[in-house]
Amino acid sequence: TPYKFDVNEEEWFTHRNRERFRKQSPIKEEEIFLQVEVMVNNEIISSSDADAWSQVMLTPKPNMKWRFAIDFRRLNETLLKKGFPIPRIKEIIDQIASRKPNVFGKMDLTHGYHQIPIDEECRDYTTFITSRGLYKWNRLPMGLTNAGQYFQKILRTEVLCGLSDHVVIPYLDDMHLATQTEEEFIENLREVLKRFDKHNIFVNPSKCFFGLDKLEILGHEISKEGTTFSREKLQGVNDFPLPITSGNLMSYLGLCNYFRENIKDYAKLEEPLRKMVKPNKLEKLIWLQNELDAFKKLKDEIYNMPLLFFIDDKLPIYLNTDACESGIGGYLYQVKEGKEVPIGFYSSKLRGSELQWNTYEKEAYAVYMSVCQFQYLLTDAKFTIKTDHKNLLYMNQNDSSNKVLRWKMFLQQFDFDLQHIPGKENIPADLASRLYEGETQRTINMASFQLANIHDETEMNHMDSIEDIHRIEYEKHDEIINQYHNSTVGHHGFERTMRLLKERAHKTWKGMRKNVREFINKCPHCQFMQDVQLKLKLIPYHVMTWRPMDRLNIDHIGPFPKDEQGNVYILVCIDVFSRFVELIPVPDREAVTTAKATLQWIGRYGTPYELLSDNAPEYLSNVMQELLKLADIEHLKTLPYSHEENSVVERANKEVVRHLKAIVFDKKLWPSWSIVLPIVQRIMNSMVNRNTGQTPASIIFGNMIDLDKNILYKTEPNVDETTLSEYITKLLTLQARAIHLAQETQKSIIQKYDATHQIPEGYDNELPLNSYVILEYGKDYIHKPNKLAMNFRGPYKIININGDRYTLLNLLNDKTITVHRMHIRAYKQSEHITPEEVARNMATEFKVESVLNIQGNRNKNRQFLRTDLELLVKWEGYEESYNSWEPFSEIKSTEAFKQYCLNNNLQYLIPKQYKANDGVIPV
Template sequence: MASPFFFVAKKEAGALRPCQDYRDLNNGTIKNRYPLPLVTDLVDKLKTAKVFTKLDLRNGYNNIRIKDGDQWKAAFKAPRGLFEPTVMFFGLTNSPATFQAFMNDILKDFIDEGWCVVYMDDILIFSDKINIHRLRTRQVLERLQENDLYLKPEKCEFEVKKTLFLGMIITPGHISMDETKLAGIKDWEAPKTVKGVRSFLGFANFYCKFIGKYAELARPLHELTKKNTKFEWTKPRDIAFNVLKAKFLQRPILQMPDDEKPFVIEADASKWATGAVLKQQGSNGELHPCGYISHAFTATERNYEIYDHELLAITNALKAWEHYLLGGAHLKLNRRQARLSLYLTQFDLRLVHVPGTKMVQSDALSRRPDLINEEDNDNEDIVMLPDKLFVNVIDTELKTMLEEALPSNEFLQMTIESLIEKGTPPIKSSLQDWRTEGNLLFYKDRIYVPNDPTLRRLIVKTIHEALPHGHPGQWNTVDQVQRDYWWPGMTKFIKSFVDGCAACQQMKVNTHPTRTPIQPIGGHKDALPFQIISMDLITDLPKIADCDSILVVVDHAATKGVIFILCHKKIDATDTAELLFQHVYKCFGLPEKIISDRDPRFAAEVFKEMGKLLGIKQMLSTTYHPQTDGETERVNQEVEIFLQFFCTKEQTKWKDLLHFAEFAHNSRTHSVTKNSPFYLTMGYHPRPLPTVFEKTTVPSVEKRVAELKKLREETSALLDIAARRVKERSGRSLDKFEKGQKVWLEGKNLSLGYPSPKLSPKREGPFEITEVLGPVTYKLKLPFQWRIHPVFHAGLLSPYKETDVHGPNFLEPPLDIIEGQEEYEVEAIIGHRPKRKNQPPKEYLVSWKGYDSSHNQWMKPAGLKHSMELYLDYKIAHNLR
């Protein structure tokens, strides 16, 4: 390994700096992340200084030796052969960080005392009194001498009141631009390429805080740097270029901020950005600028009200200059601005309205043309996060509702009085399981929810319908809710809520048909997670990025956990084995046994040979009877149901929701093991949703390991019991219905235009029974568009339930008045016909907001003119003409 060698000219006449091209070496070097100091932080420390001494080290990086044995890595090529440097050279990626750490360590006590700043090989000593300054200078020089560091006398300045430091002229109380750099501005020719424009703007941006209305002046030049803009040097651009040059040549000056004096912030907001000026009173009694900032709104922020825009302008200014302003009394704002006001409360400030005409500088900064998007409505539907990431979060608003509901609860008041020893305990049972925290009451570390049906319904609804849970059944919903909440009779309340959930009734598998007895596989006492696995494929899903299937892997013997893997329908044995390595092996090691149905993907000779080499024993099911692997079949149904809940109307989103389905399964308590797969694997429940209610108890490692071992032994015994019960299970009789009753109709024999049958609802409705034709035969009131015989066997029907606890499922909102006509609001487009390649659909199946699926209707494109965005999104998602 050897690097090229060359020279570059130094500032000194005739001096050369040796350089090596270490790019290849740098690419393979682990980066040193030691931070370099910010120039603004260093300059801020000089605010009270009146005298300065600047020192410049000789030989810079060469003062640090390369570790013995590593010199060969930095070898370079020269005409006389290869050379290995013994000291650190310029060009090595870690040279700046290493040298800065070296200098900070040597002078750390002086830096901490606040009268010395160091940036690489530049040292600046500053004081407000000459006698103290001389003592400090001597201390620094002695420290450098102790470490064999030398200075360049020609670059050092002692006891001056004006010095050039880090590209700026420093004088007592003021900073200005480097006159040497400004000298080149005068002769700077107009750029002839976009690269030349960027070079000029790069210089200008470094000093833009010195220039008023910089954004307005630079707008024509910024337009040239936009993507796909043709380079044309027009007259407005030439004028902007020359005006900026003239502004720089005027040598503007900023006043250094003084912590002992009050500050004035002029802040303003336009439709596109905020701007602000930090000012302070000078010796002449007038306000002088200390700095300028501007900030472009994000697409989401542009949707805020004007009051929020103005608040953002203030907040952005305070964030930029918080090191000057932080501290003091709290300013209380309303709940709408809670997030921003939380930050504002750290400052001692008074808000004063000043018209924009009297704040010219900040007003101009808030209207910087380079921050303006020409389209006014490009963000009408922009939100902070994509829809797929939104869940109904139990947040501070729910906490507020709990706190407001609790004081009116008599039981709570008696309990609190007993706990804080203000009265005689009226509760017969022991209160050792109760505690208070703020305005909340906890029972066994769970929040007590007062007798408010609306509040209790909100809590259950939030958890039951959230993506990480995915509409679990009655007992799993009870388990999820009672992990954080408690109230008397909560089990009955939650079961009634789930019983009345129309989505659960419509989507979940109906188990009332008689089933053929199966031969389940029992537990294994010493099995570890994913040591014995079962596998299957869910196929024929809407194709997204070459994926149209899910490989389902189930931990058969230990935890009942699952891993869902994206794949395509035509994967072969080698592909399947590779997916196992990527998703199972990396977390749990190699499985000892695989249970699968007899399928080419699992029984192929390649896969068998791979299993033999890895010591895997494959147990194939009986021919044509895949229910031998009943556990995986059940999980297949579960993941299909989950995806039906959340993407029936937008089926192309199934891929994005798959990880939520996996989390939902693994966090649910299994009916056999009595614990969730997460808990059996890790010993705790991962948090599915954000919460403001913290839990602080953390078990020891030893205790957790012992608990896991005991849980897995108990799980094995429970699996054996469950296996025996499955053999004894028999089918139940068919339901009986009455005229006028609403029922669900099984959708397996219906062709309703959904893109994928796997992600379509399990049943449609609810429909009213108009006539009982026989003991097991019923006539239904079907939509007129269906054009099918309305008489069905009871085996295809199931009862629709609506409970008081859950409340109504379909609100059927009033019609919208659009262009003088009554119209329903389209919720989603869920299908189209005909489905022929290279032929546009003639009709689209739409669902109406607030109405059940029995109201779904086929519409022609002309009927969707008021839902054009949904219409276009659907065509794009399904690649339609």
């Protein structure tokens, strides 16, 4: 029967449906011509002189060929909708499962839709335009509204009438066969082919498979035991990159949701990620360790999902149900040969007033919803519900609420027994029920419990537990803050930590600002990493440039301990306007190495007008000057000892070292510190800069880092009317707005500075006797072990004060030392760790146990030749695999080095200042 449809001609015959053909690339244009020619020769299409038309679009196939398609969106808007049921994949799988099949097969119709003719009166409406003229469809194309439903209707009611479902299961142009025996399979196949021959329906031989022991249907894999997903589908989830924006995360969760019925506790696994979704799809995500673990856990559970077995009518059926404060769950299974075989999982979050129900109502609801979920399997079957029997007893009480009575009436149609099991044995259902336990529980307030519809007086005992919850919540403020102020997220200052708590964790409470400020002030990491010198707030030098990538500021940090890749320094490259930073690990400060690293920046971000650096030899070298001359870059050099002129990169250097130290020592990664530089770089580029009011990444990339999306590659057919030019214009507009806001912020900063000049911050002189302080390295002949060491050590206890001279007690060995006031800072004690524990941790982190070897020039008489001396160090508390080669300058002040020199006749290498007191190094 030809396909016929009704069109609202008033809406169809409009000017917008008479546009010129869309311009295509030469390759696509040639492909359109070839496919049109083939379809004309096969009478699938023919020339047209219609007054309105649609546009052509090509989409790539997986086999690298092009799929010819028509943009029928405007025509579909004018069509009157007609329906015919298309079965869901789940329904097809259930149909196949009911047959207990052992033999499978499938067929694919050749150009399936094209085998259905279009009524001649309707063909002009299907006209499409190309550069070579107008053509109309004689056969049914894909993309028309109702086309799929009509195709399914013709197959089931005409071509396969009487055979559908029990002989063959059609799904659009795919035919599926499943039988218990080979003889039955051959007989069914013969019946189907006879019908195809009668109606002149063709199948594609290359896509026909018979006598299979398993069948793949739209990504689902079915065998005689049960169903799962194809490895290709699962690999797609496994290969999904870590989402950058909220929109990326929504796409990922949408993909994962496809597999939820095969995953135990799916909602529980998804919950930490679901909480990260923001209304703004372009908003950047901040990944904490808990969320990273949840992302990996969900991936692993999907990739390694269990096979869901088909129900065996000969075996008993069991349904475990359970409920917790914030969720319900169910687990349907059978026991085969002493082993549980899963049939299905169910879990759901409680919402709104459901959270106010008492325990018995929640337990009853878990039974009701679990039975609803598996109703298609449990109807007319005998099964056993394993749960706490009290919930069903409650449902039988006369004073039950109306909703519980409705659940009771629903369950009366099923044949089941009740079996009580202790909660500790009901693990699968218990886990499934605890989807949102914890976070939801903590947000419940007293008013919600007072308004709850509680039917059993025993539930009033829960009120005491709620008060405990709030008390615990109050006591856990520091734990919450710690999640957003640590070495993984970054040891940020007060304002950034507050922003993370509000935007990322959605946490607020009375006295929050005070709690956060106190936590940061008492954070041992932050205290030991604080700057030694006074900070002077001067006019930022970056205000002299007003566009991104106009001026590049570079500087080296190091030397650090040589890592496993041989890196010793970090070249910090920063765009002065946007503060976008890139960290390049390098093995040395040689001119060639520096020039190559600078060239990497130029290759990625283009040539700046100016390059600002200090007067280090590597920047003034002939190699570097030739590079700058070749790229036509003006070299700006700071005055000697003028750190203010180099303040942009100097400030960045401090941030780099601060974050690097925290990550390296928290994760014990100092032998391979360079591998965490991308993490440090991400932290710095994703945080709002107070001098621009924008994140560096948003200024450079315009909030759209993935700029090649739908440009360099095609992810899906373009169903949006936005042109490529409009898309690019939108991106550039976003970037221009970010730049404009940054410029306005800079102007505001200059005006505020002119109005109120900042004065240097002085030291607090109130350091009472018996209080605790931290001490700068290098003020008592004990120098920093290496560049990754903290700026301060301690804490020490003040035991005597004489003017500006303070006598300090070492908490580990009870030795004393006298220092000047300017070299110590007050230590703010945390309630969670004692000063003695902090001192012990600091001492073991950096202590050199012994020097094992030495390499490099050890010239006895010409000290200036000892530029490459390195010492092999054994660190106290670490295994031999952590032994590392350290620069001579970092280890020369240690007792271990002195002892090594004495044992190997190398006393001349001991610096003079450390030979005092008969060569004993002061402690």
